[in-house]
Amino acid sequence: MNKELLKKSQSLIGLFILCLVISILSDKFLTGTNLWNVLRQISVNVCISVGMTLVILMAGIDLSVGSILAFSSVICAGLLKYGVALEPFGVHMGFTVLGAVLAALVVGTVFGLLNGWFITKFSVPPFVATLAMLTIARGATMLYSKGIPISNLGSSFEFIGSGWLLGIPVPVWISVIVVVLMIFITKKTSFGRHIYAIGGNEKAAFLSGINVNSVKLKVYGLAGTMAAIGGVLVTSRLNSAQPNAGMSYELDSIAAVVIGGTSLSGGVGSVTGTVIGAIIIGVLNNGLVLLNVSPFWQQVVKGLVILLAVIIDNANKKKD
Amino acid sequence: MLKAINISKQFPGVKALDNVCLDFHEGKVNAILGENGAGKSTLLKILSGVYTQFEGDIQLKGHSVWFGSVREAQDAGIAIIHQELNLIPHLSITENLFLGREISNDFGILNSSKMNEETKVVLKRLDLDISPNTLVNKLKIGEQQLVEIAKALLTNAEYIFMDEPTSALSDKEIDNLHRIIGNLKKENKTIVYISHKMDELFRIADYFTVLRDGCTISAGEMASSTEERLVRDMVGRDVNIMAKEGVFTSEEVILKLENLFLKHPTLKGQYLLSDISFELRKGEILGFFGLMGAGRTELLETIFGLNATKSTYTLSVEGEETLVKSPKDAINKGIAFVTEDRKKEGLVLGMDISENISLTQLAGFDLLNAVSESGIAKRFIKSLKIKTPSEKEKCQNLSGGNQQKVVLAKWMVTNPKILFLDEPTRGIDINAKKEIYDLIKEMAKTGLSVVLVSSEIPEILTLSDRILVMADGKINAEFSASEATEDLLLKAAI
Numbered sequence: 001m002n003k004e005l006l007k008k009s010q011s012l013i014g015l016f017i018l019c020l021v022i023s024i025l026s027d028k029f030l031t032g033t034n035l036w037n038v039l040r041q042i043s044v045n046v047c048i049s050v051g052m053t054l055v056i057l058m059a060g061i062d063l064s065v066g067s068i069l070a071f072s073s074v075i076c077a078g079l080l081k082y083g084v085a086l087e088p089f090g091v092h093m094g095f096t097v098l099g100a101v102l103a104a105l106v107v108g109t110v111f112g113l114l115n116g117w118f119i120t121k122f123s124v125p126p127f128v129a130t131l132a133m134l135t136i137a138r139g140a141t142m143l144y145s146k147g148i149p150i151s152n153l154g155s156s157f158e159f160i161g162s163g164w165l166l167g168i169p170v171p172v173w174i175s176v177i178v179v180v181l182m183i184f185i186t187k188k189t190s191f192g193r194h195i196y197a198i199g200g201n202e203k204a205a206f207l208s209g210i211n212v213n214s215v216k217l218k219v220y221g222l223a224g225t226m227a228a229i230g231g232v233l234v235t236s237r238l239n240s241a242q243p244n245a246g247m248s249y250e251l252d253s254i255a256a257v258v259i260g261g262t263s264l265s266g267g268v269g270s271v272t273g274t275v276i277g278a279i280i281i282g283v284l285n286n287g288l289v290l291l292n293v294s295p296f297w298q299q300v301v302k303g304l305v306i307l308l309a310v311i312i313d314n315a316n317k318k319k320d
Numbered sequence: 321m322l323k324a325i326n327i328s329k330q331f332p333g334v335k336a337l338d339n340v341c342l343d344f345h346e347g348k349v350n351a352i353l354g355e356n357g358a359g360k361s362t363l364l365k366i367l368s369g370v371y372t373q374f375e376g377d378i379q380l381k382g383h384s385v386w387f388g389s390v391r392e393a394q395d396a397g398i399a400i401i402h403q404e405l406n407l408i409p410h411l412s413i414t415e416n417l418f419l420g421r422e423i424s425n426d427f428g429i430l431n432s433s434k435m436n437e438e439t440k441v442v443l444k445r446l447d448l449d450i451s452p453n454t455l456v457n458k459l460k461i462g463e464q465q466l467v468e469i470a471k472a473l474l475t476n477a478e479y480i481f482m483d484e485p486t487s488a489l490s491d492k493e494i495d496n497l498h499r500i501i502g503n504l505k506k507e508n509k510t511i512v513y514i515s516h517k518m519d520e521l522f523r524i525a526d527y528f529t530v531l532r533d534g535c536t537i538s539a540g541e542m543a544s545s546t547e548e549r550l551v552r553d554m555v556g557r558d559v560n561i562m563a564k565e566g567v568f569t570s571e572e573v574i575l576k577l578e579n580l581f582l583k584h585p586t587l588k589g590q591y592l593l594s595d596i597s598f599e600l601r602k603g604e605i606l607g608f609f610g611l612m613g614a615g616r617t618e619l620l621e622t623i624f625g626l627n628a629t630k631s632t633y634t635l636s637v638e639g640e641e642t643l644v645k646s647p648k649d650a651i652n653k654g655i656a657f658v659t660e661d662r663k664k665e666g667l668v669l670g671m672d673i674s675e676n677i678s679l680t681q682l683a684g685f686d687l688l689n690a691v692s693e694s695g696i697a698k699r700f701i702k703s704l705k706i707k708t709p710s711e712k713e714k715c716q717n718l719s720g721g722n723q724q725k726v727v728l729a730k731w732m733v734t735n736p737k738i739l740f741l742d743e744p745t746r747g748i749d750i751n752a753k754k755e756i757y758d759l760i761k762e763m764a765k766t767g768l769s770v771v772l773v774s775s776e777i778p779e780i781l782t783l784s785d786r787i788l789v790m791a792d793g794k795i796n797a798e799f800s801a802s803e804a805t806e807d808l809l810l811k812a813a814i
Binding site: 187188189190192193194196197200201203204205206207208209210211267268 | 624646647648650651652657659664665666667668669670671675678679680682687688730
């Protein structure tokens with residue numbers, strides 16, 4: 001039992017050591033401002049990675065999250081700033097903050113569902129389907145924004161990304177809610193169990209009467225929703241929608257999932273692990289900045305950490 | 321000669337082998353018998369260089385040897401043919417045979433003609449009349465097995481280990497394999513033959529060793545032993561499989577299938593199954609016998625909703641005409657399907673027992689209830705005598721018989737009215753087999769209707785109330801339990 005616990009908390013131990021080392025090397029790390037800053041920064045990656053976890057648990061992959069994030073970001077900003085002109089009726093529809101945010105979430109979900117539709121209906125491999133969506137959604141972003149950032153979105157919208165609530169940054173609240181919800185779904189509902197079963201043995205799951213396609217569709221849809229939440233957070237934090245936002249975010253989120261101990265072949269892993277993985281990446285980024293390490297080296301170090309995490313994980317599995 | 325002396329192997333929590341001693345007689349067929357979990361595969365893995373950590377001594381021709389890798393064991397002349405064949409489906413026979421030991425010139429350019437020539441020679445030794453360029457996935461299972469043997473011959477193996485070589489073969493293929501083994505004996509090759517099938521062992525084995533719980537129980541010449549003795553040594557007590565008592569009388573039809581046709585997946589205008597109709601009565605055990613490829617599995621799969629777009633038929637359950645388009649529909653109609661391959665189709669091996677059992681139960685966004693889940697699992701562990709430390713044990717750690725019981729439990733929990741069993745006792749030991757037989761009979765008594773597909777005639781004869789024989793996608797004959805005999809079934813199946 002203790003061994004099991006040790007294995008489960010191994011990434012947590014890694015995180016602890018990382019924090020220890022950085023706080024010894026830099027006195028700026030363990031300050032309230034800095035720590036809140038780190039958490040605020042990682043909240044976007046946490047949201048995306050949690051969605052990615054579900055996909056990868058099901059032995060799938062989603063490369064399109066970064067582009068979906070960008071598209072929902074410009075949709076959110078565009079609706080907020082310009083609204084929609086319904087030409088034939090001569091009506092101009094404005095959007096409240098809530099309306100624009102909901103619209104962004106719907107758009108993200110729809111794009112995610114499209115991924116799922118291609119994968120289930122036409123048997124397109126997830127890698128290919130979401131690779132296609134990566135460029136489609138990016139293209140749609142450029143088309144909608146004409147390649148120009150949409151800025152100055154108003155102070156009430158800024159609150160989502162930059163505000164504080166009960167002494168905690170709002171994005172942190174949002175990611176905590178997302179994480180708790182997803183832990184509940186994966187561990188306590190049939191839907192979550194089905195995700196694990198499909199990743200573990202899709203055929204057995206199907207023969208057990210599980211509607212595999214419907215589960216896949218929902219999971220890819222959810223991954224889209226999570227990317228859109230990330231999009232709203234990014235937009236609000238910058239008070240601007242950047243058409244090239246979210247580039248290579250899919251890689252960061254896959255990294256968080258992998259460092260968190262989820263197997264790319266599906267069936268094994270957890271949302272909690274991913275959150276720790278995302279925090280490790282965030283702290284690492286922050287630490288390297290504080291230590292004045294060149295950004296080019298930061299990328300090398302990040303890659304090495306991913307390798308190290310997987311190697312340790314494999315070594316543990318062999319012992320079983 | 322090859323000897324294993326006092327071999328012990330410890331796994332965390334289990335002693336898989338405990339001072340096992342074995343002599344492999346040169347130029348003979350040496351049988352290793354034992355229930356699942358007796359330590360046969362562990363021993364095999366030690367002798368073939370898969371496990372390098374163990375206690376004891378392996379002697380080859382009077383010298384102590386130690387194999388640090390599979391390759392070293394191969395070089396010493398030991399070849400293993402595993403139950404699951406290790407061929408690469410999209411490569412040709414030659415490419416498979418020479419995998420890792422390709423013949424090439426100094427620049428690394430392959431010498432295909434030489435490899436093809438050698439392949440032809442070795443195939444001829446095995447009486448296999450196929451082009452060396454044939455892709456392995458175009459071969460029948462029996463032929464693939466011969467390719468594995470060819471691989472062993474090509475490496476000049478002197479000791480050929482076969483792990484349950486006949487579990488997937490038709491009777492004709494088995495006869496052929498046995499003939500080949502006879503030829504290999506004449507070439508003074510030593511065969512080690514692992515099997516559960518008694519009649520087979522008495523036909524071809526010269527010597528036997530029985531393992532139980534990691535210990536050598538008995539060994540000797542096959543001719544001086546009897547089936548009862550071997551079974552008793554394997555199980556540790558006498559096992560009697562009782563014939564089904566009483567004559568089946570119910571008239572209530574629970575499932576009625578009419579005019580089922582299933583299109584061939586690749587050949588246009590051809591049918592895998594044609595014009596199949598049958599009725600299943602309440603509490604009846606209906607046996608389906610046939611050779612490999614007769615279409616029995618496909619029939620069950622089609623009724624279970626797996627071939628909805630390629631098939632036409634009329635199905636009534638309890639007198640009501642129904643459409644089954646997916647496994648989910650089938651389960652809702654009270655049909656349960658214990659599939660042939662428990663590892664690939666039956667279980668999520670990385671999940672634990674309770675999670676696997678509840679898989680058929682959970683729908684939509686239901687909340688999980690860990691307490692009732694493990695309660696249900698505990699109940700089945702007790703009633704099916706599943707050997708496991710707890711209901712939280714992952715299924716990959718269970719033996720074949722216990723895995724099969726988990727699959728049964730997973731379907732029993734759906735309270736089915738109709739149970740499809742596809743080769744329910746393949747590759748599991750005689751003790752678990754008997755328990756599963758008892759269970760099936762018990763369930764039938766309480767009104768469950770069973771469709772039993774099996775390639776083992778004794779199994780069909782012991783359990784069935786009525787037997788349908790299939791060949792080439794059609795139902796060829798029907799027998800009642802009292803009139804069916806081994807000969808009649810075989811004749812109808814060919």
